[in-house]
Structure formats: structure tokens, C-alpha cells
Amino acid sequence: xxxxxxxxxxxxxxxxxxxxxxxxxxxxxxxLILLHAEPESSEKLYKKIDAEERNRxxxxxxxxxxxxxxxxxEMESLGIDVQAVIFEGIDVENVxxxxxxxxxxxxxxxxxxHGVIYNLFNDSLGEELVDELTCPTxxxx
Numbered sequence: 825x826x827x828x829x830x831x832x833x834x835x836x837x838x839x840x841x842x843x844x845x846x847x848x849x850x851x852x853x854x855x856l857i858l859l860h861a862e863p864e865s866s867e868k869l870y871k872k873i874d875a876e877e878r879n880r881x882x883x884x885x886x887x888x889x890x891x892x893x894x895x896x897x898e899m900e901s902l903g904i905d906v907q908a909v910i911f912e913g914i915d916v917e918n919v920x921x922x923x924x925x926x927x928x929x930x931x932x933x934x935x936x937x938h939g940v941i942y943n944l945f946n947d948s949l950g951e952e953l954v955d956e957l958t959c960p961t962x963x964x965x
Contacts, residue, residue: 825848825852825854825929825930826854826855826927826929827854827855827857827926827927827928827929827930828845828848828849828852828854828855828856828857828928828929828930828931828932829857829859829923829926829928829930829931829932830842830845830856830857830858830859830931830932830933831859831860831861831919831923831931831932831933831934832858832859832860832892832895833860833861833934834860834888834891835934837934837935837964837965838895838934840934840964841932841933841934841964842858842895842899844932844962844964845932846899846902846904848930848932849899849904849905849906850902850903850904854905854929854930855905855906855907855926856899856904856905856906856907857906857907857908857909857926857928858892858895858896858899858906858907858908858909859909859911859922859923860888860892860908860909860910860911861910861911861912861913861914861918861919861922862885862888862910862911862912862913862914863912863913863914885910888910889910892908892910893908895908896908909922916952916953916956919953920953920956920957923957928959929959929960930959930960930961930962931957931959931960931961931962932961932962932964933961933962933963933964934963934964934965935963935964935965
């Protein structure tokens, strides 16, 4: 197994999901790719939201970026080859496109009621995502 993709949304399941993904990466000496999706770029949002909301979203993105980098550094300290990626677009097409860039042998994601994955499953997009993936997919709950 060369590549494991973990979809990170910073929910309460993130730790459990990352622990599982890290264990698999160590077991199979795989590269671990941490993916986090953002809804829209700030350029697209600039004309749609006021300055206060832009500032709030900028602070959140900065926090999430730092958190994702921190998680990647934690995985590196365990001896895992890891890459952290933030991308734009939480619809199935964009998520699949980003996942498939890494030619994963396994995808790990949380199955819960918060964050990006929750939104995917609520709109039946999560089911579509799982149906479209061509590699084993592990749902952590």
C-alpha cells in the first residue's frame, strides 16, 4: 500500500481517524496524505460577505492551516512520510479530484454529524463519494 488519504475536518473524530490512518501508514510503510476541504476561496467570497465575516473566515483558515501542519508534524515525528493539503470545494467532484491526485490505496474519513463529511452525507454526496472511490474506504465513527 503506497498512499493513504485521510480526509480531515477537525471534528471530534479527527484524532480517532488520524490514529487509525497513522497505524496503517506505519504498518504498510505508506505515505499519508492529510486532506482538508474549504468551502470557497476568499476571492470568491469577497463580494458575497462583509468584512467581519471575511476576517472571521480568515482567522479560521489560519487556525485550520496551523492545526493541519501540526498534525502532519506529529505524524512525521512517528516516522511517517506525510503531506498536508488544503483545497477548495466540498462537492463530490472536487473532493474526488483532489483524492485521486494521490492515487490512494485507501481513503480514511470520519462518519459523524459535524463538519464537511456530515455535509456530504446529509446531501447524499457522501454516499456518492464512497460509491465513486475505486479503493478501499474506511469510515471511522
